[in-house]
Each structure stands twice: as structure tokens, then as C-alpha cells.
Amino acid sequence: xxxxxxxxxxxxxxxxxxxxxxxxxxxxxxxxxxxxxxxxxxxxxxxxxxxxxxxxxxxxxxxxxxxxxxxxxxxxxxxxxxxxxxxxxxxxxxxxxxxxxxxxxxxxxxxxxxxxxxxxxxxxxxxxxxxxxxxxxxxxxxxxxxxxxxxxxxxxxxxxxxxxxxxxxxxxxxxxxxxxxxxxxxxxxxxxxxxxxxxxxxxxxxxxxxxxxxxxxxxxxxxxxxxxxxxxxxxxxxxxxxxxxxxxxxxxxxxxxxxxxxxxxxxxxxxxxxxxxxxxxxxxxxxxxxxxxxxxxxxxxxxxxxxxxxxxxxxxxxxxxxxxxxxxxxxxxxxxxxxxxxxxxxxxxxxxxxxxxxxxxxxxxxxxxxxxxxxxxxxxxxxxxxxxxxxxxxxxxxxxxxxxxxxxxxxxxxxxxxxxxxxxxxxxxxxxxxxxxxxxxxxxxxxxxxxxxxxxxxxxxxxxxxxxxxxx
Numbered sequence: 157x158x159x160x161x162x163x164x165x166x167x168x169x170x171x172x173x174x175x176x177x178x179x180x181x182x183x184x185x186x187x188x189x190x191x192x193x194x195x196x197x198x199x200x201x202x203x204x205x206x207x208x209x210x211x212x213x214x215x216x217x218x219x220x221x222x223x224x225x226x227x228x229x230x231x232x233x234x235x236x237x238x239x240x241x242x243x244x245x246x247x248x249x250x251x252x253x254x255x256x257x258x259x260x261x262x263x264x265x266x267x268x269x270x271x272x273x274x275x276x277x278x279x280x281x282x283x284x285x286x287x288x289x290x291x292x293x294x295x296x297x298x299x300x301x302x303x304x305x306x307x308x309x310x311x312x313x314x315x316x317x318x319x320x321x322x323x324x325x326x327x328x329x330x331x332x333x334x335x336x337x338x339x340x341x342x343x344x345x346x347x348x349x350x351x352x353x354x355x356x357x358x359x360x361x362x363x364x365x366x367x368x369x370x371x372x373x374x375x376x377x378x379x380x381x382x383x384x385x386x387x388x389x390x391x392x393x394x395x396x397x398x399x400x401x402x403x404x405x406x407x408x409x410x411x412x413x414x415x416x417x418x419x420x421x422x423x424x425x426x427x428x429x430x431x432x433x434x435x436x437x438x439x440x441x442x443x444x445x446x447x448x449x450x451x452x453x454x455x456x457x458x459x460x461x462x463x464x465x466x467x468x469x470x471x472x473x474x475x476x477x478x479x480x481x482x483x484x485x486x487x488x489x490x491x492x493x494x495x496x497x498x499x500x501x502x503x504x505x506x507x508x509x510x511x512x513x514x515x516x517x518x519x520x521x522x523x524x525x526x527x528x529x530x531x532x533x534x535x536x537x538x539x540x541x542x543x544x545x546x547x548x549x550x551x552x553x554x555x556x557x558x559x560x561x562x563x564x565x566x567x568x569x570x571x572x573x574x575x576x577x578x579x580x581x582x583x584x585x586x587x588x589x590x591x592x593x594x595x596x597x598x599x600x601x602x603x604x605x606x607x608x609x610x611x612x613x614x615x616x617x618x619x620x621x622x623x624x625x626x627x628x
Contacts, residue, residue, distance in 0.1 A: 186415045188360045190300065199248050205304065206268030206311040211547050213272065218448060220257040221273060223437075223487075223503040223597070226528055228432045229253045229273055229615050232284065237294050239369035244299035244456040245359070259442040259450070261383055265294035265301040275442050282382055284373030284429035285422070289366060293376060296361035304355045360406060363412045372414035373423035374619075442577055469579055470511035472609070473519050475616035479623070482507070488599070489560045490524055490622035503527065507620070519578040520605050520613060522620050529598040537598050538569050538590040545588070552586065564626045566591040575604075583607045587620060593628045 157536040197205075219228070233253040242534055251269035256262075258274050265271040271294055273287075279285040363373035417583065475493040483489050483507065492498075499506040499513065504525025506513065512520030529537040535558065546552050556572040568591040575584050589601040602622070603617040 166397065188365055188412060190357050190361055192300065193302075193305040194425075195301055195305045196308045197301075199246050201267075201269035202246075202301055202304050203248055203250065204305075206266040206270055209266045213266070213270075214254075215548050217272070218257040218443075220255040221501060221503040221525055221527065222435075225278075225432050225436060226253070226255055226503075227426060227595075229255060229278070230313070230528060232288055233271060233291055233295075235369050236288060236295055236365055236413070240295065240299050241361075241367045241368070245301070250300070250530060251298075252528060254290075254528065254603065257442050258445050258448065260445050260506040262445075263290050263294055265298045267298065267301065269298060271295070274437075275436050279436055280382060280431060281379065281429075281433075283375060283425040285366075285371045285425070286379035286382060286425075287291070287429070287507075287508065288369070288371050288489070289362065289373075289376030289379040290364040290368070293362035295360050295365060298356070300354075300357060302358070302359060302415060306351070313346075320326075334435070350554060355405075356408065359409050360412050363409055364416060367416035367418045370418060370423050371418055371421045372418055374410055377409035377413070380405055380409075395404070417438060423520075443613065444454070456619050469514045469517065469519055469555075472509050472511040474612055475509070476507070486627055487524040487526060488524070489623075489625045489628060490620060492522065492620055501525075514579060516576070518604055519577055519580060519582070520609065521601040522617060524600070524624070525591070526599050529596055531591060532567060532592070532596065534535070534567060534590065534592050537592060538564070538588075541590060541598055541600060542571060542588055543575075546573075550578070551574060555585075562588075563591045563601070564590060564624050566599075566626060566628070567591075574607075580606075585610045587617070591626075593626065595628075599626065 174438050209382055230253045233251065237251045249269040251271065253271045253273065255278070256272050256274045259273055259276040259279075261276045261280050262274040263272065263277050271291065273291065278287055311498075343537075359376070359621060363376055366373045366376055380403060425482060473495055476495040478494045479491040480494045481489055481491050482505065490507075493509075496507045496509050497513075506523045508518055508521030512518060527541070530540040532535040539559070541552070546554070552573055554571065554576045555574045557573050558569045561568050561570055568589055570587060570589050573586040573588065574585050576582070577584050583603055584606045587603045589603075591599050592600055601621055603620075605613040605617075
């Protein structure tokens with residue numbers, strides 16, 4: 157194109173720039189707008205009811221205690237949380253992410269931020285983007301406060317029943333078979349199951365969150381195809397049972413994706429995703445939720461899964477004066493009496509004498525482990541950890557306030573609790589030590605011995621705690 161003078165050329169350039177400025181961001185501005193629904197509950201209520209439901213879930217579902225896999229899922233989750241639009245951010249919410257050791261393809265998030273992703277969901281995803289898509293959809297439900305919004309429709313039900321009802325309706329199907337035992341989740345569940353309207357909103361906001369986080373929103377649509385393609389034998393309908401298809405879901409998400417601009421280069425797959433996926437697949441077959449419900453296997457006291465060590469409760473020798481060193485990967489090292497056995501689990505290890513442990517039961521010993529902290533504050537993180545211990549036991553009770561101390565130059569807290577061992581009927585003393593690591597994880601030590609033996613073992617317990625060296 158040829159211009160007759162410089163003024164015409166400058167005018168045309170200015171017009172092109174105006175068009176570019178108008179057109180370039182138009183896709184982002186054209187994204188679908190979503191609004192909150194009527195909600196009689198406060199944001200603080202979301203947090204409270206979410207914590208109640210999370211405590212119930214973690215008491216009855218097998219949380220996978222694998223630090224590497226959990227850290228990876230946590231990192232993806234944090235990336236998505238940071239991409240939630242400002243109008244749907246709630247500073248009061250405490251987002252955290254855990255893996256359920258179940259093969260069903262499922263994930264659920266609770267009001268206030270707790271999210272749980274089934275191991276089967278991670279293994280079934282074809283890319284990090286697909287896994288992130290399901291997580292973004294769940295985060296959208298949380299950010300839009302759908303749980304308590306639908307609870308508002310059931311105002312004739314008492315607030316105290318809402319936690320169980322929300323948990324049962326959100327996680328649906330097979331998970332509900334497990335959590336439903338002994339809970340109040342059936343109350344109002346009809347009203348609380350996510351509606352197709354809420355599903356559409358979570359699809360749309362989930363797609364927007366993905367684009368803002370650098371993921372291709374079409375991976376969310378692709379994950380629904382992956383879930384539907386798994387079939388009932390692999391638990392595909394499990395997630396869909398609590399997330400009904402609002403109709404033309406695949407097409408609607410792709411329609412929204414066309415209106416969005418992905419920040420940076422779209423993340424479609426990563427070597428880390430494949431490594432974690434292979435790590436999970438190498439752990440052997442996980443149970444289905446139906447199998448977990450039938451077997452009654454839950455999280456044992458202390459959190460996490462407890463392997464069957466084949467021991468038997470009986471006479472226990474006093475701790476040896478000779479010690480050996482245990483190396484907890486590149487995370488920590490600890491010394492323990494050489495007449496005790498090492499009994500490792502996923503991200504924890506028990507040290508116990510012969511006769512001091514049986515199937516899922518310890519009468520004497522020390523547990524050392526690491527788990528994702530729910531808070532950045534040591535006392536709050538310790539409160540949450542100890543609260544979970546208490547809720548997982550019928551008779552575990554606090555006996556003292558916190559005492560302050562240190563573990564390898566890290567500020568630490570110590571609390572004494574009492575318990576009645578379910579296997580022996582004996583009263584026992586349980587002492588919990590906690591400290592925060594720089595990566596945000598909670599390092600803990602739990603010592604246990606019958607009340608009659610505690611003084612004889614106290615010196616060994618103290619020596620074990622003092623021997624700990626943290627690579628932090």
C-alpha cells in the first residue's frame with residue numbers, strides 16, 4: 157500500500173495501533189461473566205464447615221503419605237490458586253492438597269479450601285494439563301462457594317448437619333459409601349448435590365483459571381473425555397456421579413477456551429508429571445472405594461497408612477543403651493536403640509521393640525514423619541495435626557498445654573496426651589513434638605508407652621528426639 161504523504165501514513169499507523177489495542181485483548185474481555193449465588197452463610201462458615209468435613213474425610217479415607225507426590229500436586233494446586241480471579245479470592249480460605257490412595261477416578265474440594273485428588277485420577281490423566289483441569293474445576297466450586305450456596309437451599313436443616321451433607325454430596329458415590337458410615341451426610345444431601353447450573357459455572361471458571369495459570373483450557377474438556385472413556389470398571393462414573401454433565405460440556409468448555417488467552421506457553425505435559433505418575437503406578441494396586449468400605453481400612457492413629465508389620469503384642473525389653481542411626485532419605489537422620497526395629501511407612505517411620513507392635517497397633521515406640529502443614533504458623537499447624545490425631549482415636553485426650561523447645565535448632569512444640577490402647581485396654585502416655593520446615597512441611601515425632609512403663613522409656617525417647625538432625 158502506497159501513501160501520498162507522510163500525514164496519511166501516520167494516520168494509517170495510528171489506526172492500526174488502535175485496532176490492535178482494541179482487538180488483542182478482546183478475547184480476554186469477552187470471557188463469560190459469573191456471579192455468586194445467594195448464600196446465607198459467611199466466608200468464615202465456609203472455612204469452619206470445610207474443616208469439619210475435612211477432618212471427617214481424613215479420619216475415614218486413606219490419605220497417601222508420599223511426600224514427593226503430595227508436594228508435586230501441592231505445587232500444581234498453588235499455581236491454580238494464584239490464578240483465581242481477584243473477585244473470587246478469599247484471604248480467609250486455607251487451600252491445601254492431599255492424595256487419596258484409591259484407584260477410583262475422583263477428586264473433591266471442600267468449602268474453605270481443602271482438596272483431595274484420588275491417586276486413580278492422577279494415573280488416568282494423559283497430561284499435567286488434564287490433571288490440572290480437574291483441580292481447576294474443583295477450585296472453581298470452592299471459589300464460587302457452591303457448597304454453602306446450595307446448603308442455603310436447605311435452610312430447614314440445622315447447620316451442624318451441613319458439614320456431613322456437603323461432604324457426602326460433593327464426593328458422591330463410592331467415597332460416600334465410606335464417609336457415610338457414622339456421619340450425618342445423608343441429611344439434606346438431595347439439596348446439596350451440585351446442580352447442572354453450578355457444574356457449568358465451575359467448568360467456565362475452571363477454564364478461566366487454567367488460562368490464567370498457563371494451562372490450555374481445552375485440557376479440561378479433554379479430561380472429561382478421558383474420565384468418560386475409562387468405563388465403570390475403572391471408576392470413571394465415580395467423579396461424574398457428583399458432577400453431572402450439564403449438557404454439551406465438552407463443546408461448552410472449548411467454546412469458552414476460544415475466548416481466552418493462555419498466559420505464556422501452554423503447559424501440556426511435564427517430565428515431573430510423568431515421573432510422579434510412574435511413581436504412583438509403581439506402588440502397586442490401590443484399593444477401590446468399595447473395597448475400602450468393605451474392609452473398613454481407614455487412616456490409623458497418627459495419620460497416613462499403616463502397613464501390616466506382622467508383629468504381635470507381648471513382653472517388651474527395656475531400651476538398649478547402644479544406638480544405631482536411621483537415614484530418612486535426604487530429609488533427616490535419627491538414632492534409636494539397637495534392640496528396636498525400623499518399621500517404615502510412606503513418609504514416616506516407627507521405631508519399636510519386639511512385642512511393642514502388632515497389626516496397625518503400637519504400644520511402645522517412636523514415630524517420626526513429615527506431612528504437609530495446613531498453616532504457616534507453628535502453633536496453628538500443630539493444632540491442626542493434633543486435632544486430626546484426636547479425631548482419629550476414640551480416647552486420645554490432651555493432658556498438657558504446649559511446652560516450647562527445639563528440634564535441631566528449630567523452634568518446636570511439645571504436648572502430652574493420654575490414651576487407652578484399643579488392643580490392650582491399657583492407659584498410655586503419648587507425647588507429640590512438632591516443628592515447621594522451611595519448605596512448609598510439618599516435621600513431627602510421636603512417642604508412646606503404657607503409663608506403667610513410661611518412666612522406663614522416657615530417657616530413650618528424649619535421646620531419640622535429641623539425636624534428630626534435619627537437612628533443612
